[in-house]
Every structure is written in C-alpha cells, then in structure tokens.
Amino acid sequence: MQLHINPGDELPIYRQIMRQITDAIAGGLLPAGAQLPSHRDLAEQLVIAPLTVKKAYDELERQGLIMTQRGKGTFVSERLPDVDPEQRRERLRDSAQRLLSQAALSGVSLTEVVNLLEEIQKGMGR
Amino acid sequence: MKTLEFEDVHYAYQEGADVLQGVSFSLDEGEVAGLLGKNGAGKTTLMRIAMGIVGAQKGSARIFGLDPRKDAVEMKRRVGYVSEDQALPEFLTVGEVIRLHRRLFPTWDEPLERRLRERFTLSPKVKIKTLSKGQARQVALLCAVAHRPEVLLLDEPAGGLDPAVRREFLETSVRLLNETGTTILFSSHYMTDVERMAGRIVMIHEGRLLIDNALDDLRENYSLALIPQEGADRRRLSDLKGCLSVRVQGGALHAIFSCEPERCRALLAGELEIHNAFCTPIALEDMFIELVEGRS
Numbered sequence: 001m002q003l004h005i006n007p008g009d010e011l012p013i014y015r016q017i018m019r020q021i022t023d024a025i026a027g028g029l030l031p032a033g034a035q036l037p038s039h040r041d042l043a044e045q046l047v048i049a050p051l052t053v054k055k056a057y058d059e060l061e062r063q064g065l066i067m068t069q070r071g072k073g074t075f076v077s078e079r080l081p082d083v084d085p086e087q088r089r090e091r092l093r094d095s096a097q098r099l100l101s102q103a104a105l106s107g108v109s110l111t112e113v114v115n116l117l118e119e120i121q122k123g124m125g126r
Numbered sequence: 127m128k129t130l131e132f133e134d135v136h137y138a139y140q141e142g143a144d145v146l147q148g149v150s151f152s153l154d155e156g157e158v159a160g161l162l163g164k165n166g167a168g169k170t171t172l173m174r175i176a177m178g179i180v181g182a183q184k185g186s187a188r189i190f191g192l193d194p195r196k197d198a199v200e201m202k203r204r205v206g207y208v209s210e211d212q213a214l215p216e217f218l219t220v221g222e223v224i225r226l227h228r229r230l231f232p233t234w235d236e237p238l239e240r241r242l243r244e245r246f247t248l249s250p251k252v253k254i255k256t257l258s259k260g261q262a263r264q265v266a267l268l269c270a271v272a273h274r275p276e277v278l279l280l281d282e283p284a285g286g287l288d289p290a291v292r293r294e295f296l297e298t299s300v301r302l303l304n305e306t307g308t309t310i311l312f313s314s315h316y317m318t319d320v321e322r323m324a325g326r327i328v329m330i331h332e333g334r335l336l337i338d339n340a341l342d343d344l345r346e347n348y349s350l351a352l353i354p355q356e357g358a359d360r361r362r363l364s365d366l367k368g369c370l371s372v373r374v375q376g377g378a379l380h381a382i383f384s385c386e387p388e389r390c391r392a393l394l395a396g397e398l399e400i401h402n403a404f405c406t407p408i409a410l411e412d413m414f415i416e417l418v419e420g421r422s
Contacts, residue, residue, distance in 0.1 A: 007321035008409050012345040040304045047296050048322045049158050050303050055342070 017056035027124050036074040128152035129309040134185035137171050145171050147333035153309050160324035161313040167330045169313040173281045177207050206270035210282040214254045221250025231273035239272040260291045280312035317411035349387040350408040353379040371420025382416045
C-alpha cells in the first residue's frame, strides 16, 4: 500500500494517514493480519516527523483497527471493531453531505448517485 | 531536565530597538519545533543566543542545562547548527572542511559522513569557493549532523535552495530523528516543510511569543472566520474571547480564533449576532499571514 500526504491540506498529516489506512482496510486493500510499515520506515518514506506517524498509529490502535505486537510489528486487526451504528452514520454524514451538494451542483440526480455508489462498490470487490 | 530552554530572553542591537522582549519556551528531548516569524522578528538572534554567538542582555538560554557562553566547548560537541549565511573557509577543499570537523567531534560518525557525501555527490577535492550555494549548504549540513548531535538548530537552512535539495535536508533530519532522537529547532519560510517536520509551532511577533502550540492543535482547534464587513465591528470582534487577530481583506473581516470552527460560529452568533460568518480550519501558511497582518 502506498500512502501519500499533502502538508498544506485542510486535514492534519496524522489524520491524512489515518484516513488512508482506514480506507485501505475498508476497501480490502489491507486485509486482516496484513503488516503495516514500522512508523520509522513510514516516516522516512513520507518524509515527515516519526512522531506524527506514531500518533496516527496510536489513534488507529485505539480505534481497534490495527494492533502492535511488540518486537514483531504493526498489523491490521483480525477482528475489526463493531462500531455503534449511530456513530457509523454520523461519521458518514459529512462525506455524504459533501457528495450530495456536489451532485446537486453538477445536476446529477440522487438515483444516479446511488448507481455510482453501487458501481464503485462492485469495483472494490466486496 | 529540558533539552533546550529559553528563559525571559531579551536582546536589543541598540538601546530602544528591542528585538526580543522576554521570550520563554523549552523543548523536550526528541521534540521538533518550527520557529516562525516575519523577517526581523528575532529568529536568527534567538538561535545565535542558543549557540552562544551573542549573549542575551537579560534572561538566558540553556542547552542540556549548560550555559552556551561559559560551557561552550562541551555544549557545541553535542549540538549541530546551520545558519542561513554560514561562511565556510573558502580556500579549503570540501575534504579539508570535513576533516576539520571530524577532528573536533569525538562522536563523529564516519559511515554517516560517507552516506551523506555520496548522497549529496560532494567531491572532497573541490574547493569551497567553487561550490554553488546549494552545495555549500549541503557541506554545512553534513558538518552539522555527522557527529549525531543531540540538538540541531537550523536557521532558515533551505533559503534559496531548490526543492530537491530542500527535500534532502528534510530526509536527513527525519533519519536523524529516527536514529538519534535529536531535538530540532528550525526556522523556515517554507510552511509545507514546517508542517512535515514540526510537532510544535513557536511563533515570535514583535519580540514576544505569539504562539506556542502543538501543530495539530493549531490545525484542529483554531479557525479563521470570514465576516462581511457591513454590520461587523472590528473593535468588538477583537475584544471577543479567543480572538487573536483581525484584519480587513477584500471587503471582509478576517479573524483568527483559538477554537474550532463550530464553536467559533456559535460565539459570533451568540455574542455579536453575526450569523453570516464563514468559519473554517486553517492551514499554517494562512494562519501565519493572518496573525502577522492582523496584529501589525
């Protein structure tokens, strides 16, 4: 998996890392048990402060998405955490809102948006 | 004990023209702080005080608890310093300059020196005076880090360098952080470089500390409010709690608040009946401009 960060982005760098790893896990690109690069390696790869990567990893670990085994490395959790459905909806709301306003601006109907989502999901292979 | 410490540092080049008027902050081991401020804000002076090149007129700087003027030799062995206008002896060759440094530092790491020399493609036989600005800065960086300093002071190290050389500077710093746990204080006008490296932002304005926060805190708990000029009173705005700066720009008031956008919106609506403000998180570069312009 390749990560890419943009220092001037609205999101702080550690959140960009978190988001990309979360997306990769959700999209199946990073399956359960897959190993992540060490935070030092990732810091060198992305040319950012090692503490920033550590912060992203710590936060993902707190959310139960990844786990660190001492001396072995960091891995995607075997069992992904059950998120409270209400919380799950809240997390999606922002992105959904942005998507819908963009659709409205470009004159794309709700049905077309739903079709597009289904098409993308098929492409993700799940 | 703090690794690097400034306490109530005052400095004036001449009487009445104070550059630093009581600057205090300190860095823990392994911390990376970006030092920001306009040209002439006193960033270089602060670093020169830390290196003992000049002495504070009031207050003090300490590195590892040592006095940079009295314990200069012991301190310098453990510190690396690159300044914007670093002058290397022009009549020497690259190899001679490196050898000179190697002898001065007991902790000199020859494999690291070799790695950097190859990386920077520096030929030892070339005379310093024939180097380009970028190459000369690379020699200075090599000499500043090859003894694996515990503290690294970088004063505008990337000024005038092309993006590739700047990136090499950063890569070298990341490796040093990984391998040595070095504490780094660096000043730069390249905000993306600062965002990549710094965990903490220290900003000096008009001789005083204006900001001393974690970078992520600035990104997540500060906002920019854009308010149409009519119906908004600049004075009342700047008196609001958490308002750091206000300026007029393109028919709108720009204000920086030390709270997240949602609370900022609520504050403006609740206190000043302003309901048409656009509040947004803000990148470091914009924050820098807003603060500097909104407080002069």
